[in-house]
Amino acid sequence: LNGRAVHYDELPAHLAKADIVIASTAAPHAILGKALVESTLRTRRHRPLFLIDIAVPRDIEPEVGDLPDVFLYNIDDLRAVVESEEAERRSEAARAEHLVREESVAFANSLREAHRSAPLVSGVRAKMDAICHAELTRLRARLPHISSDDWRLIETTITGIQNKTLHDPTVKIREYARDGSPLAEEKMNTVRELFNLDAAADEEKEEARP
Amino acid sequence: MTASNVLLGLTLLFYLGGAVVLGANLFLRRPVLLVSGRLAAVGGALLHAGAIGLKCAELKQVPFATPGEALSALAWMVALAYLAADGLWRLSATGPFALGLAFLLTIATWLAPDYHGAPAPALLHNRAISLHITATLAAIGAFALAFCCAALYLIEHRILKHKHGLPWLKRLPPLTTVESAAFWLVAFGFPLLTLGILAGFVRFFAGETLPPGWWSDVHSLLAFLVWAVYALYLTARLAANWPPVCTSYVLLVGLALCLLLFLVPSATHRFG
Numbered sequence A: 001l002n003g004r005a006v007h008y009d010e011l012p013a014h015l016a017k018a019d020i021v022i023a024s025t026a027a028p029h030a031i032l033g034k035a036l037v038e039s040t041l042r043t044r045r046h047r048p049l050f051l052i053d054i055a056v057p058r059d060i061e062p063e064v065g066d067l068p069d070v071f072l073y074n075i076d077d078l079r080a081v082v083e084s085e086e087a088e089r090r091s092e093a094a095r096a097e098h099l100v101r102e103e104s105v106a107f108a109n110s111l112r113e114a115h116r117s118a119p120l121v122s123g124v125r126a127k128m129d130a131i132c133h134a135e136l137t138r139l140r141a142r143l144p145h146i147s148s149d150d151w152r153l154i155e156t157t158i159t160g161i162q163n164k165t166l167h168d169p170t171v172k173i174r175e176y177a178r179d180g181s182p183l184a185e186e187k188m189n190t191v192r193e194l195f196n197l198d199a200a201a202d203e204e205k206e207e208a209r210p
Numbered sequence B: 001m002t003a004s005n006v007l008l009g010l011t012l013l014f015y016l017g018g019a020v021v022l023g024a025n026l027f028l029r030r031p032v033l034l035v036s037g038r039l040a041a042v043g044g045a046l047l048h049a050g051a052i053g054l055k056c057a058e059l060k061q062v063p064f065a066t067p068g069e070a071l072s073a074l075a076w077m078v079a080l081a082y083l084a085a086d087g088l089w090r091l092s093a094t095g096p097f098a099l100g101l102a103f104l105l106t107i108a109t110w111l112a113p114d115y116h117g118a119p120a121p122a123l124l125h126n127r128a129i130s131l132h133i134t135a136t137l138a139a140i141g142a143f144a145l146a147f148c149c150a151a152l153y154l155i156e157h158r159i160l161k162h163k164h165g166l167p168w169l170k171r172l173p174p175l176t177t178v179e180s181a182a183f184w185l186v187a188f189g190f191p192l193l194t195l196g197i198l199a200g201f202v203r204f205f206a207g208e209t210l211p212p213g214w215w216s217d218v219h220s221l222l223a224f225l226v227w228a229v230y231a232l233y234l235t236a237r238l239a240a241n242w243p244p245v246c247t248s249y250v251l252l253v254g255l256a257l258c259l260l261l262f263l264v265p266s267a268t269h270r271f272g
Helices: A008-017 A034-044 A062-066 A075-142 A148-179 A182-194 A197-208 B003-028 B031-059 B067-089 B092-111 B127-162 B166-171 B175-206 B218-238 B244-263
Strands: A020-023 A049-053 A070-074
Touching: A008 A034, A034 A049, A034 A062, A062 A070, A070 A075, A075 A148, A075 A182, A075 A197, A075 B166, A148 A182, A182 A197, B003 B031, B003 B067, B003 B092, B031 B067, B031 B092, B067 B092, B067 B127, B067 B175, B092 B127, B127 B166, B127 B175, B127 B244, B175 B218, B175 B244, B218 B244
Parallel strands: A020 A049, A049 A070
Antiparallel strands: none
């Protein structure tokens, strides 16, 4: 807060500069009277002055609150403010909870979808990758004179075709995974069958066996 | 229906939509409402500019040839003043009133029998009279926003003093901001009003067509009273060090007198 201690005698001068004054002394009587604040107001040109008195007994005379452009709040007023704010805070917290719940459900769904669709999507892609890779290797052997720049162009084109071809099936597989119904499950099995993924998986297992 | 009337109809919808959405934002405080309200205000002002421009092009005359057209121009000025005030001081809380007023003035324009095509009086071809009307309308637009700020100041001051409805303060701009915005709006509008009155004077002294006794006309006297009220406000604010509560009441009276200017029948100070 960059606070600085000043002598009590300098209070009127500093009061003229302040916008918010928080009074909290252990004085047994009021230290800020109406006459003092009134004299300060003349130099403030009606800039509002907020006085917050959190001392018990009070540091600021209650009559000060009657002055124009002076807003005096004590500990009871602050408690009332906090109570009135509480209801609003509670409703905002309920809204926040609802938002968190909604988002966590959406996140769980997306996780479930990824868990269901990932093996199938990666299987389809792996199969296509393997086919493209094999075909490109064969082509390279038959066209040894092609420059590396041209070869890169061919590879990029083949990859582009592969990605564009697989885009719609990938989207559909994710939709089926999100759906999760028996019919959607059946459709996913059909995709697996169409790409003959089970056989490919068996082959991989066979290869992996020592 | 002409293109300008179609645009004016759309303007009405935008002003009403903006006022309702910004009013709802005061209660619900949702960023989407604030952005939508501001977009509606910008859209309304742009459509209104298009409606006024097309009307001028269709009739080949100034945009305040009839009382109906003058009301339309005033509604546009109010919307522009709101956009300027919101841009400078973030005064979206004044939106429901400012856009609501713009909507009502545009409705009055729509219903005015002389809006849908009346020849401009010969007097309006005079540049001094055009300046007189334009400057006066712009000044009243700024005063309308100053009125909103003054009303907000009084509401906020009351809440803070009586300590009832304090959560509302979070929805409203700071006390010092509304007070200073009201001052700057009047500081902008007052020279325009002075210019408007002076332009009317120039026409009076140079003209031959105005009837004698024009200067003692109720409308003219009321215009001087409006000028005096805003001069009093500036003097009270700058030199006399009046409390902002008092100067805010002066601004409320000021706009009431401005609206009276439109309503008071005048034998000599009229269109045509």
